[in-house]
Amino acid sequence: MKKLKKFISVICSLILISSSFVGCNKNDANGKRTLNVFNYGDYINEDLIKKFEEETGIDVIYDTYESNEIMYQKVKNSPGTYDLVFPSDYMVEKMIKEDLLEKIDFSNIPNYQYIGEDYKNLQYDPTNEYSVPYMWGTVGIIYDADRVDDVVDSWDILWNSKYKGEIFMFDSIRDTLAISLARLGYSINSINKSELDEAADELIKQKPLVQSYVMDEVKDKMVNGEAIFATVYSGDAIFIQEEAPDLNLQYVVPKEGSNKWFDVMVIPKGAKHKTEAEEFINFLSEPENAKENVEYIGYATPNTGAYELLDKETQEDETVYPPDEVLDNCAIYRDLGNDIKLYDDAWLKVKIN
CATH class of the missing domain: 3.40.190.10 (Periplasmic binding protein-like II)
Structure with missing residues (x-):
């Protein structure tokens, strides 16, 4: 599972409506809004990061890891370093037990409505408080x-x-x-x-x-x-x-x-830019964006809106589904x-x- 990074400046206004967010806070020393993301290598369409930065003015700092265990050690030993990570199911369960994750404010993620019911209330996050499904x-x-x-x-x-x-x-x-x-x-x-x-x-x-x-x-x-x-x-x-x-x-x-297996989006405990992390989760859960992402990555999407946008051949491919x-x-x-x-x-x- 993948790699990248990028930069843009800050604005804040009605453009955030495109990601269903309002309001803007400066959270970096230079006045920029920033977001620190830690993900598997080659596990996102980097064009989406650029699009998110352009729409929101948020500067995404993007690092990659090779395994859940590497991510876990970094998050545990360096709290506050990352605002958004993408662990697998069993690692989410472990991190919840160890109080390493923030509860998500789902009022900031209206696109959660597109996550299929089959991908909620699963054993790693039975109350759907800490994670949003990404791929499976x-x-x-x-x-x-x-x-x-x-x-x-x-x-x-x-x-x-x-x-x-x-x-x-x-x-x-x-x-x-x-x-x-x-x-x-x-x-x-x-x-x-x-x-x-x-x-x-x-x-x-x-x-x-x-x-x-x-x-x-x-x-x-x-x-x-x-x-x-x-x-x-x-x-x-x-x-x-x-x-x-x-x-x-x-x-x-x-x-x-x-x-x-399921890979999901979670916010580490002590994240410095939690609102921005929720904004990015919402952005990636928007059906068109989710479709673009899943077509790049090749895994199955838990996003029903994105699934409906896929071509019939992909929907019926039993390797994926x-x-x-x-x-x-x-x-x-x-x-x-x-x-x-x-x-x-x-x-x-x-x-x-």
């Missing part, structure tokens, strides 16, 4: 169908020795262990040590078949045809398919189940608290063997 998707397998003579509907295919050296796996503790847990019929949120040990043992057995453990670089590698199989996020699957139209690349969520029977077999990651050490230990076992 699934975890699955992308594969070159022209180079496979087996049915690809199970995680088992990634343990098939005939495809030795043709497999990319996530270099990710939660995602990779979740795949092994799901394959074995266990919860992807298991805190049962014997189940996690078994999942780790299966990954160790698989290691000789794996070409490498990767993250963002998987996109270029699959576009270049460097392997037959890769574990990917659904939005990355779309990107890969679009960048390699000459390859018969297919995406599947295996029948044993997988992860259905899987049918209910697939989603019903997926689970959301939970914050595991201190039990996350079980995952750290299991992953270390995989890495050193």
